[in-house]
Amino acid sequence: MSAAQERVRQSPELAWVESEDRVVLVRLDDLAAEPLVLSGSASVIWAALAEPLALDELVARVAAAYDRPEVEVADEVAGFVEGCRQLGIMR
Amino acid sequence: MSDPLAGPAAPALRLDEAVDLGYAVAARAAEDVGVRLLAIKGPVLAMQGLRTPSPSVDIDVLVDPAGFDRVRARLEAVGWHDDGVYDTPGIVPLHSVNHRHPSWPCELDVHHWFPGFLADPAEVFAVLWERRTTAVLAHVELGAPDPVAHAALAALHYLRDSATQWGRTKVEDLATRVAEWDPDRLRDLGELAAATGAVDSLRPFLHRVGAPVLAPTRPLAISPEDWRMRSDAETRDVLPWLVELGRLPWHRRPAFLARALWPEDRLFQHSQARNKATSDSRGALLAARWQRLRRGVRALPAAWRDYRRLSAKRRGDS
Numbered sequence: 001m002s003a004a005q006e007r008v009r010q011s012p013e014l015a016w017v018e019s020e021d022r023v024v025l026v027r028l029d030d031l032a033a034e035p036l037v038l039s040g041s042a043s044v045i046w047a048a049l050a051e052p053l054a055l056d057e058l059v060a061r062v063a064a065a066y067d068r069p070e071v072e073v074a075d076e077v078a079g080f081v082e083g084c085r086q087l088g089i090m091r
Numbered sequence: 092m093s094d095p096l097a098g099p100a101a102p103a104l105r106l107d108e109a110v111d112l113g114y115a116v117a118a119r120a121a122e123d124v125g126v127r128l129l130a131i132k133g134p135v136l137a138m139q140g141l142r143t144p145s146p147s148v149d150i151d152v153l154v155d156p157a158g159f160d161r162v163r164a165r166l167e168a169v170g171w172h173d174d175g176v177y178d179t180p181g182i183v184p185l186h187s188v189n190h191r192h193p194s195w196p197c198e199l200d201v202h203h204w205f206p207g208f209l210a211d212p213a214e215v216f217a218v219l220w221e222r223r224t225t226a227v228l229a230h231v232e233l234g235a236p237d238p239v240a241h242a243a244l245a246a247l248h249y250l251r252d253s254a255t256q257w258g259r260t261k262v263e264d265l266a267t268r269v270a271e272w273d274p275d276r277l278r279d280l281g282e283l284a285a286a287t288g289a290v291d292s293l294r295p296f297l298h299r300v301g302a303p304v305l306a307p308t309r310p311l312a313i314s315p316e317d318w319r320m321r322s323d324a325e326t327r328d329v330l331p332w333l334v335e336l337g338r339l340p341w342h343r344r345p346a347f348l349a350r351a352l353w354p355e356d357r358l359f360q361h362s363q364a365r366n367k368a369t370s371d372s373r374g375a376l377l378a379a380r381w382q383r384l385r386r387g388v389r390a391l392p393a394a395w396r397d398y399r400r401l402s403a404k405r406r407g408d409s
Contacts, residue, residue: 015111015112015116015119015228016112016229017107017108017111019107019108024104024112026112026115031119031120031123034194035104035194
């Protein structure tokens with residue numbers, strides 16, 4: 001399976017709330033960690049991951065949401081996912 | 092797309108976000124140390140249709156009394172500190188502690204029993220746990236009292252202040268909702284009261300909603316007289332000090348009076364921290380002391396009349 005087909009998912013070890021302008025997350029496997037705020041396109045990506053998606057599917061959804069070619073957002077989405085994995089909020 | 096990931100941003104945590112997230116944090120903290128916890132009041136009560144949805148200002152949880160200290164220690168370990176001052180008197184025994192986190196805009200109240208449930212707190216918790224349900228807050232499933240038990244708990248919360256307009260309004264709103272329950276559910280409410288030492292404390296509510304008032308099925312472990320005095324009290328500020336003074340043997344009263352008039356600094360430091368006061372200088376502490384004394388002197392006549400009335404009523408009841 002290529003990296004683009006590997007499924008990206010929200011960590012199950014989270015509590016999170018969403019509002020119109022942002023998503024706030026708390027890691028339940030690290031209660032001492034500060035809450036994280038996702039806003040703008042980050043919250044769009046988070047909402048898209050209500051179900052696990054392959055990275056290329058996620059890129060397609062974000063590109064559609066912003067009406068831009070997939071190639072233009074692919075690196076940013078991949079970088080975001082990698083950052084979220086390092087923070088423990090995505091798998 | 093702009094920078095998609097905003098980093099740690101706890102200072103901007105809003106109250107409505109914090110309350111829902113905080114319930115999940117408390118539940119996980121208890122789970123981490125193997126202690127049973129029920130999410131009570133606030134948003135859970137609203138989700139169960141027992142109150143109108145409205146913003147909550149703190150997080151309330153009830154824990155198995157046997158694990159109370161373990162939960163507190165776990166919360167401390169993850170930054171939720173209990174810096175409360177608990178040596179000021181209360182008419183009913185201490186029932187909860189307040190943990191606060193510097194980055195969170197709400198308090199976390201951890202209860203080890205709930206006033207009005209006057210049977211042994213461990214047995215009461217076991218009854219509530221046995222019939223628990225779940226509620227989802229912040230996408231996390233939490234244990235919570237079932238609606239019947241939660242209605243009883245909420246009623247006790249309001250009845251504790253039934254001499255106030257706030258208490259009367261809240262209990263009437265709850266009663267209006269509960270009175271529509273079917274007879275089986277109302278019978279269940281009566282049986283729950285009997286099983287938790289709450290027959291007397293819930294009696295006005297049971298009458299109001301048409302639930303049966305049944306014979307207690309568990310002995311009381313906590314004084315019903317304290318509950319009656321608390322729920323009948325019309326004043327708040329000075330009365331607990333008068334009640335405690337009356338309870339003490341004569342030889343301990345001078346020291347108690349001294350403490351009432353001139354409490355330790357940390358009482359004021361705690362209040363200032365709660366109110367986000369910017370100065371904790373000696374001058375600010377002294378000013379807070381004088382304000383408190385002035386409030387106390389102003390409140391004393393009404394509190395004294397209340398105390399005399401409640402004491403006479405207590406003698407009449409016994």
